[in-house]
Amino acid sequence: MKHEQLIRFVERNVPVDRFDIDLIENYFEPVAVNKNVVLEREDKIANHLYFVNSGFVRVYHLENGEEITTHINCQLNFITSFNSFITATPAQDNVESITPCELLRISKKHLDALYQQSEKWTKFCKKIYEQSLTFNEQRMKDILTLPAEKRYLKLIATQPEVIRNVPLQYIASYIGIKPASLSRIRRQVIS
Template sequence: MDRIINTVNAYISLSEQEKKYLQDAITKKVFHKNEIIFSEGKVSNEIYFVNQGCVRLFYNVDGKDKTAFFYTTGQYICAGESFTFNIPATENYQAINQTEIFVLTKPKIEKLLQQVPKMEIIARIATENELITCQKLIACFITKSPEERYLDLLNTQGELFQQVPQQYIASYLGVSPETLSRIKKRILDKSRS
């Protein structure tokens, strides 16, 4: 619980009683490697916090799954449109490795907001962070080549290369696994020159 409390404390100070309310609102779940956490077609009524591990966000497109994002330790996850508007989700979340997640359900969030109104700030910050991440991702695909996107990922989230299968990284970068191998080889050759 310390990680999520520290994340909240980075934005607002919680009293011991408020920390207890937060702890009471949270359920811990452990997902095994490749286990689906949430799947498309369902209506989301949960927000997740990755306490440990890695989660892949993907979409089914014409029978193939396309990786859109990776969430790692300390990040919040929410199928935002589904959660907000109570409609079926189009996204899927999968544990890449054994992953420990804290779950906050809508009813528990509503109760927590009554008990600790300043938690609303956390909801706003989580939403803002998700929006900024999405804007950066869109800008990256519009303004950068696959090789530049690969280098950005390597520099900002290099640990993913130890945790995530290559085909998921290739999908995330918008290239085939073969193209990703060629990009890696070109970069390695440049570094040796």
């Protein structure tokens, strides 16, 4: 069942019943994409929120012709161009599959309907929002205060699946360094 992982993810945070499961199955549409597919595009309104069943997705923007990866998401998490999706304004970044992905997507209209119909979904989203804020605050602090090697080592410790599955140029950008610097750090860590 395509929705099974999302249902289990929700259940780990709030108890759900058959009604809530039916809502999830009705509102979240399964989609499969190949790698390097742009799901949401800069300068367009982000139409969907994605739950990653499998694969890796990144958020990036262009800065002086260079792609800057600001977020890498692996399975069992949500991703989109959040500001655009929430405010219905043009996105300032792109959302792209890094690997082939199995996703569940929901439109803003259906997400709002889900909030209206399920108090449990609202509680679940509040928990996810709080976790996301905490993660992003810590990530920003790490980028500002930790040297590059420590940022890389922390990524290895906390998200080893990213290290194993995501191209180095995206990892380098994500931790705020150039690919050549990451190669040097990796050689030092390995030796």
